[in-house]
Amino acid sequence: MDMFGQTQSVDSTDSDRSSCTTSRSVLSQDHIRKTLWNKIFLEKPTIPSSGESRYLTKLWVSRNEGPQEELYRAVNLVPHHRIIEEKIRIVLKLLSFREQHVLVQFWLAHVAGKHQLLTTSDQPFGVGVATEELCSYRRDSEQIVYLVDKDHAEEDISPPARVFRRGLPEWTSDLNNYKPKDFPQQDTAIRCNLHGYLSLPVFDSTTSLCIGVIELLMSSKITDFAFEVQQVHKALKPHLIIPHVILVILQTQSLTSPQVSDFTTPNAPNEQRLIELDIVHGILKSVCDSHNLPLAQTWAVSPSTSFVSHDNIIDKTCSSFSTKCIGKVCMSTASLPFYVRDLRVWPFREACKTQHLDKSRSFVGKALLARGTSYCKDVTALSVEDYPLVHNACMSGLTSCFTVFLHSVVDDDEYVLEFFQQLDSKDGRHVSDLVLSDLVQTLKQRVEDVSGFKLGDTSATEFIGSNIQNSVTTRANSLVFETDSSDIESLLAIDTNYEVEATLERSFINLSPPFTSNFSSLTKEVVRRFNLEGKRLRMKYRDEANDWILITCDRDLELAFEERKSLSVRCEVD
Template sequence: MFRHYVNDMITYTGGAESSGFGSDMISNKISIEKPTLAFSGEERYLTKLWVSRKADELYDPSQDGFELSADNIDQHTIHDKMKTVLKMLVFREQQVLVQFWSPRVVGKHRLLTTIDQPFGLGLVNEELYSYRRDSEHKFYDVHKDHGTEDLSPPARVFRLGLPEWTSNITNYVPKDFPQKECAIRCNLNGYLALPVFNLTTGSRVGVIELLTSSKHPSYAYEVQQFQRALKTQNLTCDGPVSDVINEGRRNELEKIFSVLRIVCDYYRLSLAQTWAVSSLSTIASHEQVLRMSCNSFDSRCLGKVCMSTCGLPYYVKDLALWPFLEACMERHLDKFCGLVGRALLSLGSCYCEDVTKLSEEEYPLVHFARMHGLTGSFAIHLHSVETNDDYVLEFFLPSHMKDIKHVLNLVQLLKHYFEVASQFELGDKSFIEVVGPPMDLCVNIEPDTMDTFSDVQDIARTDFVDVPDECSSTSVSTASTEGGETSKPLEQGRKYKRASKNMVYVKATYGENSKGFWFSIPSGLWKLKNKVAKRFKLKRQMIRLKYWDEDNDLILFSSNDDLEFAKIASGNNNRINLICEGVRHRVD
């Protein structure tokens, strides 16, 4: 049995007085409990923790200057819960340290400490325990009135209630991670700290901290481990959310699910899912800078605005597609690229007859689509009037729906059900961007549908599909010409142009807000004003549109000819930059 006695001088960090901590600190007798028998299944090959235990009963905290407040007394219960949590965890490597930080009231201070709190070691060695001993010497004042100077990751996590992580501790500067040098000496690289909440009351009870020798690019697996184990003890690492918000969002998502189910059953679609911009809900240290990031805990998402399907409605008719659905849940997409990103950026829709012919840059999930035989994909923007949230609905179409008429009919069905719901606005239905080979549009489209979707023909007959400036300039791996030939892949990083002059990408700015969408030049100025007004929720009669000419003067759009002049002035035949201004009196 491995035993260690803590007899060293306790050093207080955080700016408050020692308040009873120092040379008079009594020694804590701590022993390490050997893991129980290996779990069954795949977990038998993973690492369980040696978990700390006290050789004697818990000591009286009042002897060390702690007040016997309800807050401190409750820590006895939390101690036992966290010890149980540690015993349930399994990890991908052996060189891991997990420890719990808990707040205690000392005089007028609320100090975050790991002394006398449960911890676990993947291996019982001097490196891991050396870092543990160093942690026991640290105390951080997390009282709400105390400043934020000289804080460590556990203190930030407790104060903000947000997780913090990095794939490599060298990404921290010493002031943001006071134990950085100690971690490096102890061969520890990866880092993760999660806030722990009481699942019933929502109160913050502490921070659970993980350090590993590996530089994992993603900590999603470890986070799932903690979530599963904490839940068994009525604890969670997800922050509490208002019941009112939950109820409103729940009703909204149930309505979306209902429409997905109806559409999939009607058209015999194998899978439909919902995407939304992932909230910035974690703190990541990257290139020695602390920055907000999404909740993927994946290094690939750092510095990006991501879209995710996690927690959003989906409908699966073919259970063989579950692995694909799970891959989508695990993988975040860059907001500005791909079919889903295009639909969100344009507030419209995007269609590809065969996503398996696209590159990974254009469709990041192409490998999984090929594995599961998914080809046709249609994505359309959906806006919630009630919560002001934006979604993108993605439908995977079977082989019998390769005709454009089926896509148009699907849009009409979506329009019907979401207009009935009234709290939603479906994306721009007058235009569908087609990515990939040109489609055969020689079909008998119903007269009432032909006018609504006349713009489809313009983009479907283009040679190449270009990406707006907000996207990284990468090439589509397959692009077809009107003769049906497939061009060679274009060099990555090189922009490619649209052959047709009818379609342009419009970037409209109103005040501090900007919106982007595709527009057919022959539609004229009147329709352009309608589109701009709709996106900024303004009345068409109460706006003016202007563009900058070659002399950098703002020119008022007064006729359809100005659309061509604006293209020339932008220096890009596929783009128009315009300014939207509100006016007091009607302008038409």
């Protein structure tokens, strides 16, 4: 039988499953639009003449051309399921793929009597190129109907049914990873040279209900489906390139699907959650502005938001859709607050959104595990295994990084705030006189100013070197933000438990660590507490000879504390 004659009509009952084992037969591109297959035409895709998309594969998308569609348009009445089908058909036309041997088909849920069924028969589908293998697998799929009632969990014998019921994606790099009982079409798919698999739930954004499943199969044993997931997610947004009658209805109905590394669920975040994230953003912005930092962002453990078949086991995994994350507890920054003060680091931020970090290996995870703080002098010196963003950080000129644990008391959420030092800094002490204690103190103050949050333990900081396993723990109070490893030993011997009583005319304040750790932090806190912004401050203390000594630097302050644990200083202003 010649499946691909110029205008040959092919009935599904005539399918020859053994054809998949033969070499691929491709329909003439000049005649494909005229080919009628199960009363469905395949429309020729529009290929962009410029841009990256012209190097990708667009789909030949099915379209019903029966008399019913003409009647619907004539009477201005379009059934609900036809609206969804038209929307999905538009989505398929917008998709682009990295290979030609690809099949995308839509499974629609509909009610039949007392039951809810999931079927792809008469639903939109698309192929990258019309081969015998893809057409044969498509016909095989059309014969299948899944019962997806809530009380029939035992019917979840295939990915589309499981995805619809769970509302979570399912994927695998190779269909051989499935057990036959978990993928009934496995033999057919492999005979048809299909290996990479992705199944995504489609939600009605107005009701948050799952209405169907988009299924994608390709020949490549793909290890990362991030590109494909992003393509589907973007294409599901409302578009205006549809017939006018359907346009009016579709404007009120938007479809959505899970997104790559999406921290949130398909449902919209609740009001309290939005308030919480807004507060975190305010903390990041305030600290970056106060200390002239180029970038700050938030990390959290990525929830298990998809299922993956790997080594004949179907297990939960995070939403990165990458085999690198299988079996790991991952941290993600996508959909979480961030603040970019220097636009030169924007490419780095974009890279972070799509990259997950292993909680057990990354220095970001160290802060989470310790519920404290960690510091890395040069992230570009770390291995790619410990920090996958090494090359991105290097290209953006980022090196030193400080992380701190933040706990939401209200929702019991756990975050890690990550702050990068300014670009092109070789020695933070000489560039900006920025000390770690200043940063910690600013964080404490900002967190105290808002309610519902608690900062992690800041009394000790874990210092991460080129080997993330070999780190040093020391006091944050006495540590310069940019410090050499040789400085750490000397700083460990300094005791920063000193008390200071500062007097201004008839007013006085008491200060304790970390404000008393160095001259800069002491000065800033005195100015803040006495409300002396914009004024010139001088601080003096009496020595053993009863003379007033002016404090102008860290060395003066160190000498003042040599023989005492507490210090009284007199403040003067111009």
